[in-house]
Ligand SMILES: NC(=O)c1ccc[n+]([C@@H]2O[C@H](COP(=O)([O-])OP(=O)(O)OC[C@H]3O[C@@H](n4cnc5c(N)ncnc54)[C@H](O)[C@@H]3O)[C@@H](O)[C@H]2O)c1
Ligand SMILES: N[C@H](CO)Cc1c[nH]c[nH+]1
C-alpha cells in the first residue's frame with residue numbers, strides 16, 4: 001500500500017482512480033447473457049448456469065422443503081444476531097416513512113403527494129465469494145416496510161442455508177438459484193419460471209452491476225452498487241490499528257475493492273502501514289485483501305480542508321471520520337454513501353446491524369445518488385383537487401402560458417369550464 005504526500009489536485013484522477021478491469025470484455029459477456037435469456041427464457045437460464053457456474057439446475061426455485069431444512073440447520077447464535085440486526089434495520093427504515101406533503105397553493109387549488117409501493121421487486125443477494133446473508137435483510141426489510149406485494153430473491157446457485165433462513169425471516173416470497181448477469185436478465189425480462197419484476201435491487205460484482213446498468217433501459221434499478229470501497233480520515237485522536245482494521249474489512253470483499261486513508265502526519269501514516277501489514281498477514285481471506293491492497297493508498301495532507309476536498313472529489317461509498325469534532329465536520333461532506341463518526345463506529349456496524357442500509361452507490365455515484373432506503377421501494381404520486389373558484393383564480397396564468405406555447409386546446413380545456 002502506497003503512502004502519497006500532499007498530492008496536487010492535477011494528480012487526483014490517477015491517484016483516486018477506482019480499480020480498473022477490462023469493462024468492454026465484461027460488457028460484451030453480459031450483453032450476450034442478457035440477449036440469450038431474453039430470447040430463450042428458461043432454456044438459456046439452464047445452459048448459462050451450467051456454463052458460468054458449472055451447475056446443472058433442474059429447478060431454479062428453492063423449494064419450501066429446502067427452506068425448512070435450511071432454517072433448522074442455522075445456529076441459534078446466528079438467529080439471535082439476525083434478530084438484533086432486523087430490529088435495528090426495521091426501526092431505522094420505518095422512521096423513513098414520512099408524511100406526504102399536502103399544500104393549498106392558492107385558494108381552492110390543493111396539491112398533494114402520496115406514496116405507493118412498487119408491486120413486484122427483485123432482490124439480488126451476492127453469493128460469489130461470500131454468502132451475503134446481511135444483504136437479504138438490507139433489501140427485504142425496507143421492501144416489506146414500504147408495502148411491496150411480491151419479493152423475489154436471486155442468488156448464485158449454491159445457496160447457503162443462512163440466506164434461506166434470512167429470506168424466510170424477512171418474508172421473501174420466492175428464492176431462485178440464479179447468479180450474476182443471468183439473474184439480472186431473468187428478473188428484468190421474465191422467463192417461464194421467473195416473473196418479470198418492476199425494479200431490481202442489490203449489490204454485486206462487475207457482472208451484476210454492468211447487467212443492472214444495461215437492463216435499466218427496460219426496468220428500474222436501484223443504483224450501481226459495485227465493489228466495496230471505504231475512505232477513512234484519521235487525525236491523532238484516531239488509532240492506527242482501528243483504521244487498518246476498517247480498511248481490511250472492505251478489502252476482504254474482493255480484489256477490486258479499494259480503501260483510502262487520509263491522515264495528517266508521516267508518523268501516523270507509517271504506523272498505519274505497519275499495523276495494516278501485521279493484521280493482513282493473519283486474515284483468512286489474506287490473498288483477496290492483499291490484491292485489493294494494491295489498489296489502496298494512504299494520503300498525507302496538511303489540514304482538514306484538504307481532506308474534505310478529497311472526500312468530496314472521491315465521493316466514497318463509505319466514509320469514516322475518525323477525527324476530533326467529527327460531528328462538526330460532517331456537515332461539510334457533500335458526497336458519500338454512508339458516514340461513520342468517531343473511533344467506535346466501524347463500517348462493519350453499518351454493514352450488518354446498526355440499522356442503516358449497506359446497499360450503497362460506488363464508483364463515485366455517491367455524488368448524485370443515495371443508498372437504498374424505504375423511498376427506493378416506493379414512488380410518489382402527485383394529486384391535485386381544484387375547486388371551481390380555484391380554477392377561476394388560476395385560469396389567467398394557465399391561459400397566458402398556453403398562449404405562449406401556442407397550445408390552444410390546453411387553453412380551451414380551462415376556458416370551457418369558466
Ligand atoms: N456497493 C454495495 O452496496 C455492496 C454491498 C455488498 C457487496 N458489494 C460487493 O458485491 C460484490 C459481490 O461479488 P461476488 O463476486 O462475491 O458475488 P456476486 O453474487 O455479485 O457475483 C457472482 C456471480 O458473478 C457471475 N460471474 C462471475 N464470473 C463470471 C464470468 N467470468 N462470466 C460471467 N459471469 C460471471 C456469476 O454469475 C456468479 O454467480 C463484491 O464486489 C462486494 O464488494 C457491494
Ligand atoms: N461492505 C458491503 C457494502 O459495500 C456490505 C457488506 C455485506 N456484508 C459485509 N459487508
Ligand SMILES: [Zn+2]
Pocket residue numbers: 228249250253351
Ligand atoms: Zn462489507
